[in-house]
Amino acid sequence: MMGSENPGFEESHLFASREEMENLVLDDPLTTTTTTATNNNNSYSSFRSAKSSISDAATRHPLSPPVLSTPAESDPLLSPPVFRNPNASDNNSYIEPPSYADVIFSPFDDNSANEINRVDSSSHDLDSSLTLSRSSSSTSDYIKITVSNPKKEQETTNSLVPGGNTYYTYLITTRTNIADFGSSEFSVRRRFRDVVTLSDRLAESYRGYFIPPRPDKNVVESQVMQKQEFVEHRRVALEKYLRRLAEHPVIRQSDELKVFLQVEGRLPLSMSTDVASRMLDGAVKLPKQLFGESTAVVAPHEVVQPAKGGRDLLRLFKELRQSVANDWGGSKPPVVEEDKVFLEKKEWIHDLEQQISNASQQAESLVKAQQDMGETMGELGLAFIKLTKFENEEAMYNSQRVRAADMKCLATAAVKASRFYRELNAQTVKHLDTLHEYLGLMLAVHGAFSDRSSALLTVQTLLSELSTLHARAEKLEAASSKIFGGDKSRIHKIEELKETIRVTEDAKNVAIREYERIKENNKCELERLDKERRVDFLNMLKGFVVNQVGYAEKISDVWAKVAEETSGYAKDSC
Amino acid sequence: MEQQRSTSESSQSPRSPPSQRYLSVSVSDPVKLGNGVQGYISYRVITKTNFPEYQGSEKIVIRRYSDFVWLRDRLFDKYKGIFVPPLPEKSAVEKFRFSAEFIETRRQALDVFVNRIASHNELQQSEDLRTFLQADEESMERLRSQETGIFKKKPADLMQMFKDVQSKVSDVVLGKEKPLEESNPEYEKLKHYVFELENHLTEAQKHAYRLLKRHRELGQSLSGFGKAAKLLGACEGQALGKAFDELGAKSETLSIKLQKEAHQLLMNFEEPMKDYVRAVQSIKVTIGERANAFRHQCELAETMKLKEINLDKLMLTRSDRVGEAEQEYKELKAESEEVTRRFEAIVRRMNEEIVRFQEQKTQDMRIAFHEFAKGQARLAKSIADAWRSLLPKLEACSDTS
Numbered sequence: 001m002m003g004s005e006n007p008g009f010e011e012s013h014l015f016a017s018r019e020e021m022e023n024l025v026l027d028d029p030l031t032t033t034t035t036t037a038t039n040n041n042n043s044y045s046s047f048r049s050a051k052s053s054i055s056d057a058a059t060r061h062p063l064s065p066p067v068l069s070t071p072a073e074s075d076p077l078l079s080p081p082v083f084r085n086p087n088a089s090d091n092n093s094y095i096e097p098p099s100y101a102d103v104i105f106s107p108f109d110d111n112s113a114n115e116i117n118r119v120d121s122s123s124h125d126l127d128s129s130l131t132l133s134r135s136s137s138s139t140s141d142y143i144k145i146t147v148s149n150p151k152k153e154q155e156t157t158n159s160l161v162p163g164g165n166t167y168y169t170y171l172i173t174t175r176t177n178i179a180d181f182g183s184s185e186f187s188v189r190r191r192f193r194d195v196v197t198l199s200d201r202l203a204e205s206y207r208g209y210f211i212p213p214r215p216d217k218n219v220v221e222s223q224v225m226q227k228q229e230f231v232e233h234r235r236v237a238l239e240k241y242l243r244r245l246a247e248h249p250v251i252r253q254s255d256e257l258k259v260f261l262q263v264e265g266r267l268p269l270s271m272s273t274d275v276a277s278r279m280l281d282g283a284v285k286l287p288k289q290l291f292g293e294s295t296a297v298v299a300p301h302e303v304v305q306p307a308k309g310g311r312d313l314l315r316l317f318k319e320l321r322q323s324v325a326n327d328w329g330g331s332k333p334p335v336v337e338e339d340k341v342f343l344e345k346k347e348w349i350h351d352l353e354q355q356i357s358n359a360s361q362q363a364e365s366l367v368k369a370q371q372d373m374g375e376t377m378g379e380l381g382l383a384f385i386k387l388t389k390f391e392n393e394e395a396m397y398n399s400q401r402v403r404a405a406d407m408k409c410l411a412t413a414a415v416k417a418s419r420f421y422r423e424l425n426a427q428t429v430k431h432l433d434t435l436h437e438y439l440g441l442m443l444a445v446h447g448a449f450s451d452r453s454s455a456l457l458t459v460q461t462l463l464s465e466l467s468t469l470h471a472r473a474e475k476l477e478a479a480s481s482k483i484f485g486g487d488k489s490r491i492h493k494i495e496e497l498k499e500t501i502r503v504t505e506d507a508k509n510v511a512i513r514e515y516e517r518i519k520e521n522n523k524c525e526l527e528r529l530d531k532e533r534r535v536d537f538l539n540m541l542k543g544f545v546v547n548q549v550g551y552a553e554k555i556s557d558v559w560a561k562v563a564e565e566t567s568g569y570a571k572d573s574c
Numbered sequence: 575m576e577q578q579r580s581t582s583e584s585s586q587s588p589r590s591p592p593s594q595r596y597l598s599v600s601v602s603d604p605v606k607l608g609n610g611v612q613g614y615i616s617y618r619v620i621t622k623t624n625f626p627e628y629q630g631s632e633k634i635v636i637r638r639y640s641d642f643v644w645l646r647d648r649l650f651d652k653y654k655g656i657f658v659p660p661l662p663e664k665s666a667v668e669k670f671r672f673s674a675e676f677i678e679t680r681r682q683a684l685d686v687f688v689n690r691i692a693s694h695n696e697l698q699q700s701e702d703l704r705t706f707l708q709a710d711e712e713s714m715e716r717l718r719s720q721e722t723g724i725f726k727k728k729p730a731d732l733m734q735m736f737k738d739v740q741s742k743v744s745d746v747v748l749g750k751e752k753p754l755e756e757s758n759p760e761y762e763k764l765k766h767y768v769f770e771l772e773n774h775l776t777e778a779q780k781h782a783y784r785l786l787k788r789h790r791e792l793g794q795s796l797s798g799f800g801k802a803a804k805l806l807g808a809c810e811g812q813a814l815g816k817a818f819d820e821l822g823a824k825s826e827t828l829s830i831k832l833q834k835e836a837h838q839l840l841m842n843f844e845e846p847m848k849d850y851v852r853a854v855q856s857i858k859v860t861i862g863e864r865a866n867a868f869r870h871q872c873e874l875a876e877t878m879k880l881k882e883i884n885l886d887k888l889m890l891t892r893s894d895r896v897g898e899a900e901q902e903y904k905e906l907k908a909e910s911e912e913v914t915r916r917f918e919a920i921v922r923r924m925n926e927e928i929v930r931f932q933e934q935k936t937q938d939m940r941i942a943f944h945e946f947a948k949g950q951a952r953l954a955k956s957i958a959d960a961w962r963s964l965l966p967k968l969e970a971c972s973d974t975s
Contacts, residue, residue, distance in 0.1 A: 301708045355809045359802040369795040380781040403936040548961040556954035562947035
């Protein structure tokens with residue numbers, strides 16, 4: 001009766017003693033599992049951290065095991081299809097949920113242990129190549145990015161303190177078949193600061209697009225968390241971020257991304273991120289601008305960037321004044337957001353975001369509840385194992401041995417069920433994480449919308465300015481025409497003013513073009529969002545449901561067996 | 575030995591043939607009476623029997639918790655050595671006293687209590703049982719309030735008291751440091767077993783209770799999730815929105831099923847586990863009684879020895895106190911024999927009880943495990959069915975999108 005040991009079972013915090021688990025005799029070969037969900041956190045403090053820590057275990061879960069290792073049981077549930085994103089190729093952006101077949105004939109027996117490992121390495125590629133092409137074309141393009149190998153490095157320059165600053169770099173490896181990159185595999189070492197730079201540059205260049213938000217700087221966490229934990233946390237976040245960038249049909253072609261992925265060496269800071277010099281420059285310029293010594297006009301090329309975060313403090317003030325006039329002034333600004341469709345959409349997006357956020361929170365609670373269920377079931381099983389041992393050791397009557405056998409029956413079922421709950425949960429986390437992902441995307445949408453409104457503000461400001469300039473010019477001309485022969489200084493002023501007006505006209509035109517461009521980007525992105533979101537959410541629902549069905553069936557089978565074996569009085573132990 | 579169980583529990587025990595004696599009791603219909611601090615629950619106790627000692631074949635009386643306590647204490651006192659069935663705990667916290675769950679679990683436990691007594695071949699003969707099952711309410715109240723202090727104490731307190739007494743007496747009379755204990759290796763083993771068993775069972779019961787809480791929590795989270803899904807569906811609209819809506823509806827349905835299962839777990843699994851723990855605690859009290867009886871026996875034996883020595887001395891010296899001493903000795907001998915008889919009765923009873931206890935518990939546990947497994951299987955199956963019914967609809971969504 002002594003069965004084999006139970007390999008790979010490491011939940012030390014779940015079970016009181018490893019030894020007890022090793023002595024656990026599981027008669028049913030189907031229960032020996034190789035899925036080492038060791039990274040399962042007991043506390044679901046954050047959905048994301050749970051997901052990231054589970055991702056390892058998850059990737060080992062077979063997507064579609066090539067062989068059904070148990071003999072054919074005519075199970076009608078084998079027939080339902082595996083639910084896939086109809087538009088995707090074999091590459092999926094997240095772990096495919098197990099089909100009924102996968103779940104029912106899951107490789108939880110020793111035979112398929114090796115198969116799992118084989119499937120692992122290939123499935124790892126499959127599921128981690130994240131370019132889900134939701135469009136029907138270009139299904140063969142891919143960019144696969146991996147972030148790994150964090151290393152501690154020393155700041156070599158400008159360290160006042162001996163021993164200086166240390167920071168971490170991460171190895172970013174890219175595999176691609178896109179010709180533009182020039183090579184099919186390459187890697188580069190980057191630090192987090194470079195990622196911030198990349199993100200800022202993309203924000204400048206791709207106004208109006210839904211640019212995936214970069215990982216937070218996490219200043220507090222970096223102090224409070226254990227170093228290793230924090231670095232790992234960041235590594236995962238970076239990988240996710242870069243993969244999302246690569247997924248975006250426009251951004252994946254950007255120079256910024258290409259340079260980031262391929263070119264070794266420090267990324268030059270974009271103008272707007274250099275806070276110190278920005279403030280200095282702005283402060284230096286301002287008096288000159290105010291006292292009319294340098295041009296008080298926004299250069300056209302600057303108009304394509306928002307005033308905020310730029311170096312032109314005067315422009316900032318002007319636009320601020322304009323926005324106040326918009327809100328509080330009596331008259332309507334010359335150009336307003338008129339697109340009703342857009343405004344409705346904006347409101348709807350806001351509502352959507354709230355609902356997604358709510359659903360995401362509820363999903364977290366659900367995940368926690370499933371986790372707790374699995375844990376407690378396991379603890380119950382262990383308590384009964386102990387009781388079984390105890391009764392067997394101390395048995396003075398046969399009724400005790402019978403009872404011990406019943407207890408063992410219950411206990412092994414409880415332990416099996418506990419494992420199933422935890423596996424169910426690992427899958428659930430991955431599926432419902434889609435909600436979380438879209439929350440992140442909402443931030444990108446906000447960014448794109450604010451690009452639009454700041455571009456609009458620039459246009460409005462320039463228009464106001466133009467009208468002011470025109471008015472001034474008129475006044476001057478009227479005044480100078482009264483003086484016979486003209487006033488040399490006044491004529492000179494009029495000339496200057498006319499020049500200013502011309503430049504401002506140019507700037508205004510550029511600003512309007514920019515605004516229109518951003519509006520167009522918004523529109524395209526909204527369409528893309530709608531299409532992709534529908535697909536993603538539907539996949540999420542399917543995956544979630546299939547997962548629930550599969551595991552519920554397994555758990556039901558386990559208990560049905562126990563119910564059968566405890567149904568009589570005279571029956572022997574199982 | 576027939577194990578008659580109450581009709582309210584699912585049971586597969588063979589019914590007693592009609593020609594045999596039967597005594598079947600049910601405790602039902604809890605009713606809240608009184609107000610505030612003086613509030614209490616009364617129960618209807620229905621007895622059906624063909625015992626000749628009983629007045630008639632059916633009787634209905636109204637009883638409250640303290641009446642059951644009275645019965646238990648009387649049985650403890652009169653039937654030393656028998657594992658008197660345990661009672662549910664007296665609720666310490668006023669405000670939880672009358673929660674629906676509390677009332678139901680208490681009623682079930684009281685029903686089990688009385689039926690165990692009724693099916694025990696010694697206890698069922700008890701006059702106190704007859705009183706309990708038949709006396710009118712006023713008489714019952716009178717009896718209940720006549721209790722002397724000692725019976726009002728909890729068994730655990732009783733045991734502690736005995737321990738204190740015995741240690742004092744043994745120190746004084748026997749002049750020894752350690753209290754006397756039986757040197758019976760098998761009995762030692764049994765005692766060790768009982769104490770260990772309580773620990774194990776308490777832990778298992780704790781986890782059983784937590785498990786049913788988890789069911790409730792999972793139910794709650796599914797309910798919240800369902801609502802959120804519905805709201806999201808309303809926002810999304812179209813086919814996808816409908817899919818979310820259906821998912822939400824299913825979630826809420828399953829939430830209800832989980833709450834139901836939690837209740838089943840409470841009544842059919844966790845309570846039997848608790849009952850098991852209480853039963854073991856009751857055995858511990860009996861162990862205490864036995865120890866006390868043993869010590870009493872030893873003390874008397876020692877006292878007798880001294881008296882015998884004294885008597886011989888007196889006889890040698892032809893003292894006129896011989897007659898007195900002889901009389902004393904005779905009385906002491908009678909007392910000692912009585913005490914020994916009592917002790918031996920306890921031992922004999924315990925030996926029978928232990929066998930009976932083990933068999934009963936095996937049966938009880940098998941039923942509990944069966945119900946547990948059945949419930950879990952049923953729950954999981956309905957979860958699978960509910961989610962599965964969604965799949966064709968989800969599939970249809972992707973076809974249209």
